[in-house]
Amino acid sequence: MNLFEHFRRDVIAIVGDLAASGVLPAGLDTARVAVEPPRESSHGDIAVNAAMVLAKAAGMKPRDLATAIASRLEALPTVRQAEVAGPGFINLRIANAFWHERLAEILRTGPAYGDSTMGGSRPVNVEFVSANPTGPMHVGHGRGAVVGDALAALLAKAGFQVTREYYINDAGGQIDVLARSAHLRYREALGEKIGDIPEGLYPGDYLVAVGKTIAGRDLDRWLDAPETEWLPHFRNETTAAMLALIREDLAALGVSFDVYTSEKALIAAGKVDEALAELDSRGLIYRAILEPPKGKTPEDWEPRPQTLFRATQFGDDVDRPLRKSDGSWTYFASDIAYHLDKFRRGSATMIDVWGADHGGYVTRMQAAVKAITDGKATLDVKLCQMIHLMDGGEPVKMSKRSGSFVTLREVIDEVGRDAVRFIMLTRRNDAHLDFDLKKVLEQSRDNPVFYVQYAHARIRSVLRHAADTFPTIDVSPQALANTPMDRLTDEAEIDLIKTLAGWPRMVEQAAEAHEPHRVAYYLNDVAAHFHALWNKGRDDTSLRFLLTEDLGLTAARLALISGVAIIIESGLGVFGVTPAEEMR
């Protein structure tokens, strides 16, 4: 339970008492009572809106009701002061002893601090990356990978049962293109001069190795064979090779999945037919000719009858096609089956992480999920905006056409996995992200990766130093948890503990909003509080962490900074980033 929930229960109990003693009417609805941190920290530690929310039903003026509740809150041992302010807020100042106990709790719990039962072990399926197996991952895919992985970790920490899933789009026309591109490389491997890669085929040289491998094993078996004979073979070989490539990229990023689902296998198992029959039986499929898009009619527009899903019944603007004219399923059709499959495997909560260029696809997919699961499942789609790759302020050119686009792997090799992961999470997913290769490696306040890591490294450095200088102090968190904390009385110290104690609520709120980037801002805040405290010891030597003449206070301060290290470790854990022991 986070600490705000703790005090909310106190408030609700007091409202109940007041009702029992006749001051308030019985049966007041307390659902809207909020106990939160005030925006302005000078207002105290905790703000309670109960009086404003209940005043009307209680037939009292908000401020009068607030006064009644506040006087009872102030009687609690954990509350130092309860003050009525503004239109009827109750601002609480919490006793230091309460904060000291939170610090001890952090030390006892370790990086598991912040783990929540909010999710109640409910299953959540997070599908992310799902890059087509047609080449190595580029930086845009990397953002989806990091956002999805961190969101999954965050949800797990918040108590959900999370499945990380990758959907392999190995069934569409792009796979034929891939296979033909590989066949060309195969011919090249057998000595043929192939010249420029023709328009419409994948030019990337990552296919050279595939061609060589097949040539080495099958020799000239596919050289003069008709395409119908070699195409299936090349499809299988090449998608397998590309998937291996992608898995290597993911491994370099430290991302792994619980489930890989193949679109091709899904179709082969008849699941698409099954799902669409399901929709058909509900009268949600029909044949008709769609109107051309208003205003901008495509060049080659010609009216033709199509098999359509009644997406408009579920909030979409137009009904959406399910079959291509050759009779095969559209991507949308198999995606419907895929989401039904995820639902049937037990996840009524689904989250998809997509690139922003798929934005136009969200509504129809949500409509389909609603239709196929009878509204029993929800689909949230996180759209990841584009990344502007920069190098010292200059944009790095990315041209997919030439096949020389910047791969995720190149960026990881350049700046390291941890930096890539952290920077990808310093923006909301739906905002454009400037990723500057130089700035990420810069050691300055301006670089959030460095700033947070530096705080952790400083703490580790102090703890190492303490172990040398004060052999009588056991610097393990378990031992420090038993240190009397009441020596921590400076405002900056208490402020720091308050920030640390906010971690459980941060986890719950970020998880509920599906917004892992909030953790990055929180960690930056924790680091800022810590660096500020560190520097206070410069002006006032009595505020330093290590004091030869006062072992008790030294131990308490070591407890404090160990708590900071634990929270940073816990937060970076959500991001899959390793905390730094020292800066180099």
Next chain:
RNA sequence: GCGCCCGUAGCUCAGCUGGAUAGAGCACGAGCCUUCUAAGCUUGGGGUCGCAGGUUCGAGUCCUGCCGGGCGCGCCA
């Protein structure tokens, strides 16, 4: 033309799901190293939250309409 996303300090962005006097970094001004790492800290100025209405005790946050930018728009995935 339609749909979705975005618009907050000179720049890059937060803003805890409707709370109180709108925040941080960079940049600019002024300070702090015989010290556990100055790779840091303290402090000052800087705002019509794109514009105009609306909802209510209260709106950067919700609704409507404009303006500006991005993405997408029938057998690509």
